[in-house]
Amino acid sequence: MKRELVIIGGGPAGLAAAVEAHNNGINDILILERDKNLGGILQQCIHNGFGLHIFGEQLTGPEYSERFIKKVNELNIEYMLDTMVLNIDSSRKITALTPKTGVFEIEAGAVVLAMGCRERTRGALNIPGSRPSGILTAGAAQRFVNMEGYMVGKKVVILGSGDIGLIMARRMTLEGAEVKMVLEIMPYSTGLKRNIAQCLVDYDIPLYFNHTVVNIHGKNRLEGVTVAEVDEYRKPIAGTEKYVECDTLLLSVGLIPENELSKGAGIEISGITSGPVVDESMQTSVEGIFACGNVVHVHDLVDFVTQESYLAGKGAAKFIKGELSKSKKVISTLGENGIRYVVPQKINPDNVDDSVNFFMRVDNVYKNVFIEVLSEGKTVLKVKRPVVSPGEMENIKIKREILENINFNKLIFSLKEA
Amino acid sequence: MYDVIIIGSGVIGAAVARELSKYDLKVAVLEKSSDAANGGSTKANSGIVHAGYDAKEGSLKAKLNVLGNKMYDELCSQMDVKFKRNGSLVIAFDDEEVKEVKKLYERGIKNGVEGLEIWDRERILKEEPNINKTVISALYAPTAGIVSPFEFAIALSEVANSNGVEFKFNTCVKNIYKENDIFVIETNNGIYNSKFIVNAAGIHSDEINDMLHGEKFKILPRRGEYCLYDKVCGDLVNMTIFQTPTEKGKGILVSPTIHGNMFVGPNAVDIDEREDVSTTQDGLDEVLQGAKKSVSSISSRNIITSFTGIRSRTDKDDFIINVPERGAVNAAGIESPGLSSSPAIAVMVLQLLKKEGLSLVKNNNFNPYRKNTKLFLEMNEEEREAALKTNPSYGRIICRCESITEGDIINAIKRPIGAKTIDGVKKRVRAGMGRCQGGFCMPRVLDILSRELGIPKEAVEKSDVGSFILTGKTK
Ligand SMILES: Cc1cc2nc3c(=O)[nH]c(=O)nc-3n(C[C@H](O)[C@H](O)[C@H](O)COP(=O)(O)OP(=O)(O)OC[C@H]3O[C@@H](n4cnc5c(N)ncnc54)[C@H](O)[C@@H]3O)c2cc1C
Numbered sequence: 105m106k107r108e109l110v111i112i113g114g115g116p117a118g119l120a121a122a123v124e125a126h127n128n129g130i131n132d133i134l135i136l137e138r139d140k141n142l143g144g145i146l147q148q149c150i151h152n153g154f155g156l157h158i159f160g161e162q163l164t165g166p167e168y169s170e171r172f173i174k175k176v177n178e179l180n181i182e183y184m185l186d187t188m189v190l191n192i193d194s195s196r197k198i199t200a201l202t203p204k205t206g207v208f209e210i211e212a213g214a215v216v217l218a219m220g221c222r223e224r225t226r227g228a229l230n231i232p233g234s235r236p237s238g239i240l241t242a243g244a245a246q247r248f249v250n251m252e253g254y255m256v257g258k259k260v261v262i263l264g265s266g267d268i269g270l271i272m273a274r275r276m277t278l279e280g281a282e283v284k285m286v287l288e289i290m291p292y293s294t295g296l297k298r299n300i301a302q303c304l305v306d307y308d309i310p311l312y313f314n315h316t317v318v319n320i321h322g323k324n325r326l327e328g329v330t331v332a333e334v335d336e337y338r339k340p341i342a343g344t345e346k347y348v349e350c351d352t353l354l355l356s357v358g359l360i361p362e363n364e365l366s367k368g369a370g371i372e373i374s375g376i377t378s379g380p381v382v383d384e385s386m387q388t389s390v391e392g393i394f395a396c397g398n399v400v401h402v403h404d405l406v407d408f409v410t411q412e413s414y415l416a417g418k419g420a421a422k423f424i425k426g427e428l429s430k431s432k433k434v435i436s437t438l439g440e441n442g443i444r445y446v447v448p449q450k451i452n453p454d455n456v457d458d459s460v461n462f463f464m465r466v467d468n469v470y471k472n473v474f475i476e477v478l479s480e481g482k483t484v485l486k487v488k489r490p491v492v493s494p495g496e497m498e499n500i501k502i503k504r505e506i507l508e509n510i511n512f513n514k515l516i517f518s519l520k521e522a
Numbered sequence: 523m524y525d526v527i528i529i530g531s532g533v534i535g536a537a538v539a540r541e542l543s544k545y546d547l548k549v550a551v552l553e554k555s556s557d558a559a560n561g562g563s564t565k566a567n568s569g570i571v572h573a574g575y576d577a578k579e580g581s582l583k584a585k586l587n588v589l590g591n592k593m594y595d596e597l598c599s600q601m602d603v604k605f606k607r608n609g610s611l612v613i614a615f616d617d618e619e620v621k622e623v624k625k626l627y628e629r630g631i632k633n634g635v636e637g638l639e640i641w642d643r644e645r646i647l648k649e650e651p652n653i654n655k656t657v658i659s660a661l662y663a664p665t666a667g668i669v670s671p672f673e674f675a676i677a678l679s680e681v682a683n684s685n686g687v688e689f690k691f692n693t694c695v696k697n698i699y700k701e702n703d704i705f706v707i708e709t710n711n712g713i714y715n716s717k718f719i720v721n722a723a724g725i726h727s728d729e730i731n732d733m734l735h736g737e738k739f740k741i742l743p744r745r746g747e748y749c750l751y752d753k754v755c756g757d758l759v760n761m762t763i764f765q766t767p768t769e770k771g772k773g774i775l776v777s778p779t780i781h782g783n784m785f786v787g788p789n790a791v792d793i794d795e796r797e798d799v800s801t802t803q804d805g806l807d808e809v810l811q812g813a814k815k816s817v818s819s820i821s822s823r824n825i826i827t828s829f830t831g832i833r834s835r836t837d838k839d840d841f842i843i844n845v846p847e848r849g850a851v852n853a854a855g856i857e858s859p860g861l862s863s864s865p866a867i868a869v870m871v872l873q874l875l876k877k878e879g880l881s882l883v884k885n886n887n888f889n890p891y892r893k894n895t896k897l898f899l900e901m902n903e904e905e906r907e908a909a910l911k912t913n914p915s916y917g918r919i920i921c922r923c924e925s926i927t928e929g930d931i932i933n934a935i936k937r938p939i940g941a942k943t944i945d946g947v948k949k950r951v952r953a954g955m956g957r958c959q960g961g962f963c964m965p966r967v968l969d970i971l972s973r974e975l976g977i978p979k980e981a982v983e984k985s986d987v988g989s990f991i992l993t994g995k996t997k
């Protein structure tokens with residue numbers, strides 16, 4: 105079959121991209137989602153805290169995605185559930201699998217990749233020890249507890265202070281489990297400040313920085329873990345080991361954009377974000393394939409996912425209508441001096457409406473700094489931040505006029521002491 | 523009353539069970555673990571079907587390895603188990619090692635290994651450009667191959683089971699004695715009687731030997747740790763790359779797996795606790811450092827899991843295949859190359875049983891083939907259509923890393939000696955073996971197991987009794 109626009113993934117990113125493409129005149133849209141419902145990861149996030157920026161109110165995950173699902177339905181945008189995309193090639197031919205029809209192919213005029221991300225697991229950390237049950241990613245535990253109504257343990261240690269881990273610390277406590285501690289190998293949390301306050305501090309759950317799990321005990325079910333303090337090189341300090349009895353270890357140690365499909369299509373992947381390199385319209389290095397949301401870089405706030413996805417939807421619509429400029433002028437962005445990455449990585453000012461919102465993450469906690477944007481050694485823009493932290497994504501808007509007036513083809517984002 | 527009881531459901535027990543199922547006999551396998559290929563060395567080893575140049579000429583290890591290796595093609599094709607003769611290299615970096623490699627070459631010829639060649643640096647680097655450039659020479663063995671050891675053992679068990687052999691899991695043998703020439707076997711799960719016994723109890727085979735009053739030997743368990751890499755590293759090497767062996771073993775190897783991953787290991791650490799399959803930081807560091815000696819670009823990046831296997835080393839030098847007591851046969855202390863030798867060991871065990879008086883009448887219905895072994899995405903168009911018609915859930919991916927569908931998982935549960943646990947599903951169809959290690963699919967596999975086995979979700983276990991995952995309903 106042939107479709108004008110195919111969107112892979114029906115989470116908040118895919119839904120927003122679909123709605124925006126429709127608003128820009130594209131009617132022939134198909135969303136492919138492997139789950140039995142639309143909504144993506146938000147389905148299991150039953151806590152509050154979504155939508156402050158986009159809707160100006162506090163919604164739960166399901167409420168937030170419901171607003172977009174409603175729009176998709178109102179606009180009669182077609183979607184297929186229980187449908188897994190297996191492959192996509194650089195000519196935008198998509199192979200997918202669904203129970204009713206089996207394997208089928210679609211030739212797409214444009215594609216938006218919105219596959220989200222997955223959690224890092226024990227294996228990726230290479231934690232030594234035995235291999236009992238009771239070790240889960242925080243997201244898997246969240247699914248059991250919130251969607252299926254089952255508890256995963258009674259005495260819990262959480263490794264990693266990512267948001268899902270923090271939220272699960274509170275959730276498990278409310279369900280009657282004893283959450284003994286949250287361990288973070290870094291000297292700072294990768295989670296949101298408000299989650300640390302609302303999920304740990306309010307429940308007297310200790311958070312130990314510079315700590316990690318160095319051994320796992322128990323043959324069948326987890327019986328305990330050995331925790332230790334680490335030095336500045338993240339190596340365990342001998343003599344600091346402590347045994348902690350527990351039957352459950354939840355891992356919240358990072359998310360990895362889910363880009364197996366993107367790699368198959370030959371799309372350039374950034375070594376830092378693990379997501380596709382994208383331009384101002386969220387177009388990847390392969391023409392006509394766009395990407396947005398957690399597949400591009402891991403977001404902590406869904407509102408920014410939505411913003412980014414509007415761009416992708418609009419970009420795809422313009423591409424289909426032949427309105428996307430391919431002019432020569434391309435500005436590359438680069439993070440330096442404490443800025444780990446900047447998205448988008450490439451800008452064609454011709455395609456910018458009013459301004460570009462640049463998203464970035466820092467590599468450590470810094471107080472009283474400027475985020476400085478430089479071109480050819482000259483400051484283009486400077487904004488002050490009382491504190492920046494790897495757990496909170498930063499964003500800076502730059503007007504089209506400014507971008508148009510840049511002669512040099514590099515834009516550097518850098519931290520400077522204030 | 524059974525004609526033969528086999529103790530242990532590792533690859534040796536499985537191969538013997540399949541061999542016995544060719545005859546009209548009442549046979550059972552008693553296994554203390556919850557599944558086949560789950561309790562001992564078979565679940566975690568290098569999975570190399572060795573060529574046969576390692577063991578001393580004249581030893582059982584040498585003889586049975588070369589014989590067993592030759593039996594793999596037919597067995598694997600009958601059972602539809604993936605097996606590839608990818609070849610192996612033993613690489614040498616200095617003069618001492620060069621000498622050792624020559625010795626292996628000569629020993630291989632004496633052992634009857636075919637096709638051995640000595641390669642120089644240029645040839646080595648042409649075939650395996652990622653090997654460190656300081657390599658001097660290597661022994662090339664074209665008959666070496668790779669297989670998934672637990673898939674192979676489970677397939678043997680399935681064939682045995684389809685041809686009448688019973689499998690009793692969670693059944694640990696505690697004591698054996700004879701009453702009127704009949705073995706009485708006490709287990710945690712009742713008493714079994716049999717005329718003949720095969721001891722294939724791996725790291726516990728010395729204990730069973732004691733129960734059978736055989737000549738004493740002792741298992742000296744030795745740990746081997748591994749790191750397994752993402753498929754993106756799958757073509758770092760094509761062949762299995764060994765280092766020149768020392769008295770402690772064959773050194774750290776670097777090899778592709780049959781499913782396209784790459785792995786490195788094992789080290790060799792003597793341990794006291796036989797069942798301790800923990801990995802250690804020191805061990806994993808040792809394995810990585812060791813692997814770098816062969817391929818310096820190896821790092822901890824892209825590791826998806828690590829694991830430990832326990833070798834059933836004994837204080838004897840060779841496999842212990844003998845008669846400890848009238849009517850009983852030991853296939854004990856089967857360390858490497860036990861996987862490679864297993865088909866030949868089974869034949870030898872059968873001969874010993876026959877000598878002990880087991881009468882062998884052919885089972886004319888013996889069927890060496892397995893049915894419905896293909897994964898949905900490996901089927902051709904016609905097969906896919908047929909599969910979807912019988913069960914639409916073949917069209918639903920559950921494990922996205924390995925592209926395993928719900929239908930594949932149901933099939934793994936419904937097969938002869940089907941999967942009953944999360945690890946059982948994983949061993950049979952690889953759901954949860956990919957880069958996310960079940961982070962995504964484990965809850966779904968748990969659902970499917972609960973539904974198909976008709977047990978509550980809380981009763982679904984990861985592996986052995988006590989490895990439950992859910993602790994109850996939420997408030
Ligand atoms: C657990 C958790 C807690 C969070 N908490 C908050 C919070 O409190 N407040 C907040 O504002 N933000 C929060 N966020 C962030 C925000 O909600 C996410 O960043 C956002 O959901 C990402 O949207 P997405 O559409 O990119 O990805 P997802 O929601 O993951 O959606 C991706 C979709 O693609 C589908 N898919 C993937 N591959 C395929 C394929 N091959 N074929 C078909 N379909 C496919 C998936 O099934 C999924 O439905 C949280 C995120 C997580 C993970």
Ligand SMILES: Cc1cc2nc3c(=O)[nH]c(=O)nc-3n(C[C@H](O)[C@H](O)[C@H](O)COP(=O)(O)OP(=O)(O)OC[C@H]3O[C@@H](n4cnc5c(N)ncnc54)[C@H](O)[C@@H]3O)c2cc1C
Nearest residue numbers: 530532534554561562563564568570695724746860861862
């Ligand atoms: C690190 C390592 C690497 C190896 N690499 C290779 C290789 O590359 N190639 C190769 O050919 N070989 C290799 N081997 C050797 C190979 O794995 C073994 O030879 C083979 O798996 C032995 O099988 P088995 O059936 O004898 O033992 P096991 O697999 O240990 O099976 C014995 C079974 O008996 C059960 N059992 C024990 N006691 C009792 C009891 N009392 N009651 C009931 N059940 C009992 C156990 O639970 C277990 O399931 C390797 C081994 C290790 C450890």
